[in-house]
Amino acid sequence: MNPAVYKNIKKIRELKNLTRDHVADELKMSTSGYGKIERGEVDLTVSKLEKIAEVLDVSIEFIFRFDVSLFFENKTNRKRDLL
Secondary structure (H helix, E strand, O other), X not given: OOHHHHHXXXXXXXXXXXXXXXXXXXXXXXXXXXHHHHOOOOOXXXXXXXXXXXXXXXXXXXXXXXXXXXXXXXXXXXXXXXX
């Protein structure tokens, strides 16, 4: 799987202020096991990716296409529009 997917999962979790413990609990796995996913140390199955997307409340497509710079760019643009 594309290494960006693992980084995207971590960034999305962090931006949603979710802890590794919380996500791991929701996935019914250990925190260290979930940490291996975020570090890209294990191959993700489609079913596990579906469960992660569900816990993060995003689509699988969103995980694949997520670009943190766009998130911050949009926030900046919105602030400019408000001024």
